[in-house]
Amino acid sequence: MSKIKICNAEYEIVFRPLKDAVFNGCSEIGKCDGINYIIYIAEDMPSNRKIQTLIHELIHALLNEANYSRIIHNKLGEFEEPFVEAMEKPLLSLFIDNDINDIIREIK
Numbered sequence: 001m002s003k004i005k006i007c008n009a010e011y012e013i014v015f016r017p018l019k020d021a022v023f024n025g026c027s028e029i030g031k032c033d034g035i036n037y038i039i040y041i042a043e044d045m046p047s048n049r050k051i052q053t054l055i056h057e058l059i060h061a062l063l064n065e066a067n068y069s070r071i072i073h074n075k076l077g078e079f080e081e082p083f084v085e086a087m088e089k090p091l092l093s094l095f096i097d098n099d100i101n102d103i104i105r106e107i108k
């Protein structure tokens, strides 16, 4: 199992079949459980879709760790998910198109 550390929380990344990812009667390709620090990703998808889903759920985790999740949820309401979706591609580009660790090492 992979783990991703955000602040002091260590999120476990769990891949599971889409058929096991039913929540409120709907299948979810990804889910961020910010209470138990688990990010679920449907395993039966193309790898690029899994990566995009991971990024999406990481945005939820980042908001959770910034203690901003409830504020976003309360203020944006139905626009919360479009906000997270809007951040997917820029964040994916940030990770794929750059080596952040190299840049940080240069600064240090």
Ligand SMILES: [Zn+2]
Binding pocket: 056, 060, 081, 084
């Ligand atoms: Zn979402």
